[in-house]
Amino acid sequence: MRLMLGAEAVVIPLGALLAGFAAFSLFLLVLGKSPVEFFALVWKAGFSSAFSWQNTLSRSAPLVLAALCVALPARLGLVVIGGEGAIVLGGLAAGVTGLAVGGLPGVLGMGLMAAAGMVLGGLWIGAVGALRIKRGVNETISSLLMAYIAIALFNHFVEGLFRDPGSLNKPSTAPLAESLRVGDMPFISAHWGVVAGALACILCWILLEKTTLGFAARIAGDNIRAAQVQGLPVGPLVIGFTALGGAFAGLAGFFEVSAVHGSANGSLIAGYGYTGILVAFLARHNPLAIFPVAILLGGFEASSGLIQRRMDLPDATILVFQGMVFIIILLSEALYGRFAIFTPAYWERR
């Protein structure tokens, strides 16, 4: 019976995923394209071989960390949608720190870079939490505004003070020393950001489910007044959770700079923060579910190029596909508790 109660959380999203696939198949059929070919290509490019897994995992790493920036504040009932700003500034901080620590041993230098990214990202989103608590400014709006401000700051520094004179067409900070580049893991050649993301998910799950802090946060999220009456430290909780989420987003910026791009440049502004919001909502803000959801999305994105070339479809095809699947999965939220077979009452009667 316990199994059946838990099954609801698996059966409904999977059913919605299949329904999303069906809806997109219809879209392809209308256009005269083959859905079978499409899904075969997604499978081939995203999940079929060691090479495709490497691509998929690398793309999922920033999504995992960006999603935590949404899921942690969500536990307190806050909707933070500006993680993009923390990713971009975290990447900038990491890239600039990397230029200063070139003489240090690689691991130490990378540690300092990651710390710089996490601190700046944490301050940035922590400020959103502080504004909410101290001034009552809505966190959804302030985080969005601050994401745009972060991107303007990023461009200002990358085009000005920290610009490498050698980067002509694409303004960048100076390239990182080889010793400061995060390498690939053994066996699967995806970078270490994947492991960091997985560890971060586990840590967040422990924080939320197994500690008194996580318990207090849930009470505050359910009813902020009640939490205050109980004497819970709502202010520090809000600032702490938003700052921690921002620190993870900043860490995503570090991995993008150190493992993928090799310097801080415009490629960092890739919308990971916004896709991360969807990952968090699809995972229903459960840190352990964030990891598989991010891999699924990473796989979709990894297949974009192959679908463009093989099926002669525009690159936006994957965007349409993702949009359809997401809408249907979010729509399926309405189904929870609607099926008698998943309720305790059904099993007690037997």
Add this chain to the structure above:
Amino acid sequence: MDPVDIGLWGVPLAILGGAIRVSTPFIFVSLGECLTERSGRINLGLEGTLVFGAMSGYAMAYETGSPFIGVLAAAVAGMLFGLFHGWICKFEGVNDIAVGIAMMLFGMGLAFFLGKPYIQPVAPDLPAIGFGWWSDIPQVRAALQVNVLFIAGGILALVMAWMFRSTRVGLVVRVVGDSTDAARAIGLNPDVVRLLATGAGGALAGVGGAYLSLYYPGSWSEGISSGQGLMAVALVIFARWNPINCFWAALLFGGAGALGPALQSVGVSEGYYLFFAAPYVLTLGLLILTSSPDRAMQGAPLALSLTK
């Protein structure tokens, strides 16, 4: 006519002209969002609606040769997006903010997908009216080239304010926005009202998108929107859910955005990229100043998930 040297007067003039040019899409999107939020629902997907409106407006203007048919097509397309969003959010347990983000991806994806063939062709522009005929200075004339949609937006703000204040429709929207239960008690169907308000809001966002592709910048490309749809949500809060304030907020936002280019035109290029942040810093600063930790947001519809 050759440009006349008007010295530093060029800066406020360029800001004024820029404010009028840049603010029009913000006016339409924020009025649309205002209507939707007053009914108690938030639509974060207007960014996708805006981009889809830009694409469909441009495509229809190109196919028919009439920019006004383009605007109409954009409004219809926007309305369909709004109705779809409104229908999904009707279901219990569905988070309107998350659906908004998904709709944003879907709208942008669909616009890029279907708009691919229209990146090259040139569609007719929307007309502008020159209010600078009294001046001999070409910069003044350029700054006072006011697009018909800007004027329509101003009138719409007045009409919407009147609607909320003194019509039955406005009252119905306000009641539904303040209390789902009270609305039910007096025999209104909140779902239907919100569905229609979201549909109408989407139509306005579509028109805002058509302005982008049919007047300024005036062509269809994948980078046409720079977050106007997302910013609408912030502007509406900033405007305290008042349509006339929406108009002023959009104008202020547009003017702040024109600051950087205006200063650059007189040779100040220091911190050019920082000036891109000006409208956002201004909005955030004013929000911080006008918020208070002790009271809820003034003028907010009580059933809005954002303010809970």
